Amino acid sequence: MTTTTTDRDQANRDNSDLLNLAGLFSEAELELQAAVRNFVDERIRPNIAEWYENAHFPVEIVREMGDLGLLGMHLHGYGCPGRSAVEYGIAALELEAGDSGLRTFVSVQGSLAMSAIHKFGSEEQKNRYLPGMAKGEIIGCFGLTEPTAGSDPASMATTATRGDDGTWTLNGAKRWIGLASIADVAVIWAASDDGIRGFLVPTDTAGFTATPIEQKLSMRASIQCDITLDEVVLPADAILPEVRGLKGPFSCLNEARYGIMWGAMGAARDSYEVALKYAQERLQFDKPLAGYQISQEKLVNMVLEIQKGILVAVQTGRLKDAGNLDPVQISVGKLNNCREAIAICREARTMLGGNGITLEYSPLRHANNLESVRTYEGTDEVHTLILGRHITGEQAFR
Secondary structure: OOOOOOHHHHHHHHHHOOOOHHHHOOHHHHHHHHHHHHHHHHHHOOOHHHHHHOOOOOHHHHHHHHHOOOOOOOOOOOOOOOOOHHHHHHHHHHHHHHOHHHHHHHHHHHHHHHHHHHHHOOHHHHHHHHHHHHHOOOOEEEEOOEOOEOOOHHHOOOEEEEOOOOOEEEEEEEEEEEOOOOOOEEEEEEEEOOEEEEEEEEOOOOOEEEEEOOOOOOOOOOOEEEEEEEEEEEOHHHEOOOOOOOHHHHHHHHHHHHHHHHHHHHHHHHHHHHHHHHHHHOEEOOEEHHHOHHHHHHHHHHHHHHHHHHHHHHHHHHHHHOOOOOHHHHHHHHHHHHHHHHHHHHHHHHHOHHHHHOOOOOHHHHHHHHHHHHHOOOOHHHHHHHHHHHHHOOOOOO
């Protein structure tokens, strides 16, 4: 792949790395970053405005992502890439600099669906699904959220009933399930007499219906669906054998939340870079916007928060790679980085004036997408309460 970054763009990027964060990464990590950035430059940036406007998810790049080693990249064995947590984070950052919807695909496929199978599946299930999923030949989805159970998954209404012959019958509904209408296999969580259990449901199973949610104002280059489960009969070996209770889906959500803290900074960085370049080129009152004090204040505030957000992500990633990460620390990054990223994208839009509301420029698209990113895998309120419980010792969820 050939780079598409101009000399001035690179100079802007170098000048914007105030703390030399690039020095925190190894040569291999920087090579991965360059490879994913080039993929975004070549395959996503030239097309994303059209994809977003037409609410189109480009299925054709799924196998390209597999070829690049982006699917289940932090998982080991079974044909998975086996990269580090930091490498996965770097890839998430660069993908979301292109678009949150494309990073979300990688997250749903790898951090949710593949992670559930990798953590809790039988050897037969792992060998059956993971190699094909890593290549992008098999697409997965993850069904936890329900129409009446988002932040409170313990109240899920989807049920799994075991028959005398050992088969399972699933009934219920799921909502906001990424990729469901194009998935080959769905990880479905359901309440049973044995607690909440996970099931692998081939999407061509009778009674399984996935319907894309339309008229979205966010994540338009992505797919989210309603799922209906109407007397879905599964064999006994469809169950994920190695987990019971909400600790199973929550451990997968934490994998996704970790990637989000990196990805959000990618959307923020791209918005900042667009605003900076525009401010350098746009003349008002006979000089560039970048020459005005208010413009410089906006840009400085953006880049400070991006630098801090990436530091949070790097530290979290190093803890994860060392096996020392507490899930509470993931809430720090998810809450802070999403909150700051959406503010950066909105501020960047103000610097573009009226031009900023068009798809010619990325900040408002990023801001719209981040409304979803900020909401899924735990809202601001949920992560605030997680952190509040940690620092006070008091449970305030109820």
